[in-house]
Amino acid sequence: MEELEQLGIIPVDYAVLRSLYFDYRSPRNKIANLEQAGKIIRLKRGMYVVSPKVTKQLLSVELIANHMYGPSYVSMESALRYYGLIPEQIYTVRSLTTNRSNTFENTIGNFEYITTNDAYYSIGIKQETVENRYTFLIATPEKALCDMITATPQLRIQSGKTFATYLKEDLRFDMSSLDNMNLNIVKECIESGKKKGALRILLNFLES
Numbered sequence: 001m002e003e004l005e006q007l008g009i010i011p012v013d014y015a016v017l018r019s020l021y022f023d024y025r026s027p028r029n030k031i032a033n034l035e036q037a038g039k040i041i042r043l044k045r046g047m048y049v050v051s052p053k054v055t056k057q058l059l060s061v062e063l064i065a066n067h068m069y070g071p072s073y074v075s076m077e078s079a080l081r082y083y084g085l086i087p088e089q090i091y092t093v094r095s096l097t098t099n100r101s102n103t104f105e106n107t108i109g110n111f112e113y114i115t116t117n118d119a120y121y122s123i124g125i126k127q128e129t130v131e132n133r134y135t136f137l138i139a140t141p142e143k144a145l146c147d148m149i150t151a152t153p154q155l156r157i158q159s160g161k162t163f164a165t166y167l168k169e170d171l172r173f174d175m176s177s178l179d180n181m182n183l184n185i186v187k188e189c190i191e192s193g194k195k196k197g198a199l200r201i202l203l204n205f206l207e208s
Contacts, residue, residue: 004039004050009057010134011049011067043068043106061109062128063136065093068104069113072097073125075139075147077171083141085174096121096139096147114151119192124185141177142185149198150189157198160205181206 003020014031017040021027031048034040040048043064052059062074062082072095080086092110098121104111124143129135139147149157157163167173183206190199 002054004034004054007050007055008133009049009052009055009059009063011043011047011064014046014048017048041107043108044104049108059108060130060134060136061093062138063134064108065095065111066136068111069095069097069099069102071099071121072113073121073137073139075144076151077144077148079139079144080141080148080171080173082138083144085141085177086171088172096151114147116151117192120150120189123188123192124182140182140185142181142183143189145181145202146186146189146193146199149202150193150195157201160201160208163201163205178206183207 007016017031017034018027021030024030031040035042035048039051039054041051042048047068049059049064062078065074065078066072074082074093075096076094077086077088078090078093078095081088081090092112094112094114096116097113098118099113099115101115102113124140124146125137126140127135128138149155155166157166167175183203186199186203186206190196190203193199
């Protein structure tokens with residue numbers, strides 16, 4: 001088995017790659033050659049992931065997002081798309097973090113991290129396990145909607161009607177899923193987050 005295959009699709013730092021090729025005269029040159037050959041992909045300075053051409057496995061942008069910057073969890077449109085609640089392709093993976101806001105761009109895609117406080121951050125996060133191979137942190141659908149409201153500066157939710165229009169026309173949201181929403185998560189977000197008025201509109205909308 002090629003050394004890289006054992007890494008799978010988990011992002012790794014430079015030190016891990018270097019340890020695989022410690023017996024080479026120049027591990028740095030070996031790693032540079034692997035990148036040039038397309039066998040590894042640079043995610044950001046000092047972090048890489050093995051190419052699907054080597055692993056024969058699809059990459060997970062959610063897993064990559066968690067590893068690139070943290071602590072963080074995937075949320076907003078990215079989480080809604082993951083759950084199949086909106087139909088549109090997402091070109092920027094958006095996450096919330098307790099660290100400062102940041103953005104990264106690589107050949108995989110664009111990654112945006114939006115800062116929030118510790119209390120709000122901890123609400124409504126789940127650990128998603130995929131085929132017993134890897135796990136990542138992602139917002140529940142309810143938390144993703146709350147994050148859309150609290151972390152989108154230009155979004156103005158003034159009534160249940162305007163929120164319904166936003167869901168149906170802007171997001172093309174699967175409205176049938178609203179019956180399964182966990183209202184307690186929204187209530188916790190109201191207590192801990194900003195834009196409490198808009199979040200209360202969301203709660204009233206879901207309760208109705």
